Amino acid sequence: MKAPALPADESSRLTELRELNILNTPDEERFDRLTRLARRMFGVPLALVSLVEEDHLWNKSIAGNGSRTTPRDISFCGHALLQEDVMVVENALADPRFHDNPLALNSESPVIFYAGCPLRTPGGVKVGTLCIVDHQPRAFDDEDKHTLRDLAAMAESELVAFQNATSDELTQITNRRGFMALGQIALNEYQKQQRRASLTFLDLDRFKAINDTLGHREGDRALMDFADAMKMSFCQADLFARLGGDEFVVLFDGLSKADAEAALTRFRAQLQQQTRTLERRYRLQFSSGVVEFDPAHPQSLQQLLADSDAQMYRAKSSKKPR
Numbered sequence: 001m002k003a004p005a006l007p008a009d010e011s012s013r014l015t016e017l018r019e020l021n022i023l024n025t026p027d028e029e030r031f032d033r034l035t036r037l038a039r040r041m042f043g044v045p046l047a048l049v050s051l052v053e054e055d056h057l058w059n060k061s062i063a064g065n066g067s068r069t070t071p072r073d074i075s076f077c078g079h080a081l082l083q084e085d086v087m088v089v090e091n092a093l094a095d096p097r098f099h100d101n102p103l104a105l106n107s108e109s110p111v112i113f114y115a116g117c118p119l120r121t122p123g124g125v126k127v128g129t130l131c132i133v134d135h136q137p138r139a140f141d142d143e144d145k146h147t148l149r150d151l152a153a154m155a156e157s158e159l160v161a162f163q164n165a166t167s168d169e170l171t172q173i174t175n176r177r178g179f180m181a182l183g184q185i186a187l188n189e190y191q192k193q194q195r196r197a198s199l200t201f202l203d204l205d206r207f208k209a210i211n212d213t214l215g216h217r218e219g220d221r222a223l224m225d226f227a228d229a230m231k232m233s234f235c236q237a238d239l240f241a242r243l244g245g246d247e248f249v250v251l252f253d254g255l256s257k258a259d260a261e262a263a264l265t266r267f268r269a270q271l272q273q274q275t276r277t278l279e280r281r282y283r284l285q286f287s288s289g290v291v292e293f294d295p296a297h298p299q300s301l302q303q304l305l306a307d308s309d310a311q312m313y314r315a316k317s318s319k320k321p322r
Helices: 010-019 029-042 142-161 176-193 207-214 216-233 257-278 301-318
Strands: 046-052 056-064 069-071 087-089 113-120 126-134 197-204 239-244 247-253 286-293
Touching (some): 010 126, 029 046, 029 142, 029 176, 046 113, 056 126, 126 142, 176 197, 176 301, 197 216, 197 301, 247 257, 257 286
Antiparallel strands (some): 056 069, 113 126, 197 286, 239 247
């Protein structure tokens, strides 16, 4: 086994890493959505955002069955940190650096395939990786590398910009900017793999009445309640976001339109249960429109949004006022 060497800038690298003030912080959706998306897009059992500390890796985000920390001297990410671009290990057992590595020889969840892209600060200092892992050998082509680079670039933005880049400040879920970027990456991958997906546009009903009668602070709380319900209901969806105001969206990976509508029915029930539990003075309800993505005849994300928005508007218009 070959242990990873230390970068030439190790001292300043550790300083910049620690100045991010992100080590040992709780799980956050803004990172989890990226590892969740990477895991689903590449069809791997594990995806991580790993930060390389002095003697260990600390995983800020884990999608799959992975440990929070790994010794640096046996880590694959320690090697990836030394690269300028994506590091790919298609078969660790055939690689002289890793063939006898304890992670590769783990009988329960061996690291056989690995691909990791270094994460840099604005000054170009590498502090960690966005990586994916499989328990069996696999190929990884140039297009795959390009996709991993795109996801890593978003992880870098989140490291330094925190909530400002792709997260909604109020609800702490993805905002419009993040959704448009991540959503198009996802659609490109669905087309490549000929995998179906569905997009649903959600708009709160009678939200203006909450603001007008109970005040904007209560309106903000209603939006946060709605986002919290989305986090619980759509944790396996690729992306859910607040587009702005009282408009939200969910992009479901692998679901037909009928399956997505069934998921929305379950979401409605959970939303009502949450409102009763919290003893709010209002009922949160919404109108929705669902469109299915056809990988054989792909539409752009903008077109899917427009079509689902139009369906949502028709659904809202058909409701009788109470």
